[in-house]
Amino acid sequence: MPMINQIADLVSVVIPSRNRRARLARAIKSVSQQTWPNIEIIVVDDASIDNTPQFLEKLVRTSSIPIKFVRNEVAQGGAGARNKGIELAEGQYVAFLDDDDVWMPEKLNLQIGMMKENPSASSVSCSFLVQHTSGKQTVKYISPPKDIQQILNMNHLGGASMCLTTRQMLLRIGGFDVGLRSGQDWDLWIKLYDCGQVLVCNEPLVQYIYHQGETITGNLLSKYSGHRRLFMRYRHRMNAKTRRHHLSELMFCRKVLLEHNRLRKLTGLVAVVGVSEFRESLRYFFRYLKFFYKLN
Helix, strand or coil: CCCCCCCCEEEEEEEECCCCCHHHHHHHHHHHHCCCCCEEEEEECCCCCCCCHHHHHHHHHCCCCEEEEECCCCCCCHHHHHHHHHHCCCCCCCEEEECEEEEECCCHHHHHHHHHHCCCCCEEEEEEEECCCCCEEEEEECCCCCCHHHHCCCCCCCHHHHHHEEHHHHHHCCCCCCCCCCCCCHHHHHHHHHCCCEEEEEEEEEEEEECCHHHHHHHHHHHHHHHHHHHHHHHHHCCCHHHHHHHHHHHHHHHCCCCCHHHHHHHHHHHHHCCCCHHHHHHHHHHHHHHHHHHH
């Protein structure tokens, strides 16, 4: 374990939450089980209408780990809630945990060790476990971005729950973009990459959990909106191959996944395949079959 300075090495763990009291309790428990001892937890209740406030008020009084609890009376979304947590953070380091994810006990210890060994780095991510609704669990191994095109091409670094950085770095880049309905974590990684090396711990340190009951169309609309906005923001930095990839993805989402008429879906799929490379065209075809199967 790296040498710990009780003041400088404090980690502020920011957890946004809305109407997920049971999942939130599980997430907080995974923070309390961290082997890194110097932690404060900041929970931002984003206008929950369940019993989350009562649960947190009790937890603040009884927890062995310092917990701050702030409530947004009007929902600000994930980005706004995380930015509120950054404002309240007192630690040198800041890590984010979505209320429906879980950390492995060594998560902070291993990531902080990497940051200390690489002081010029901007942040560190990690591989993660995926818990599927079927009960099956798989490992998603990720690697550091080789260049700017790789991270502009797609978010391969994971969600906010995988990220550890410094409060100073977050203030420098302006935190999360509250204007993005989706892709907030992707945008954050791009901004962090622009400030320094993004490290990756190869060991899976986060458990990402799928849930039943999420609306496919609602998620797709948010995803499309966020993706389109990110493309417009960064397209001038993309090479021709990266731009073509994004245009195909946006076209596939709008003309196939979001289209209700089946004939137009097929027409849209043909159009996407026509502008894609052979390998990508096969991928779009199988994605269409997988999506069609979910809806039927």
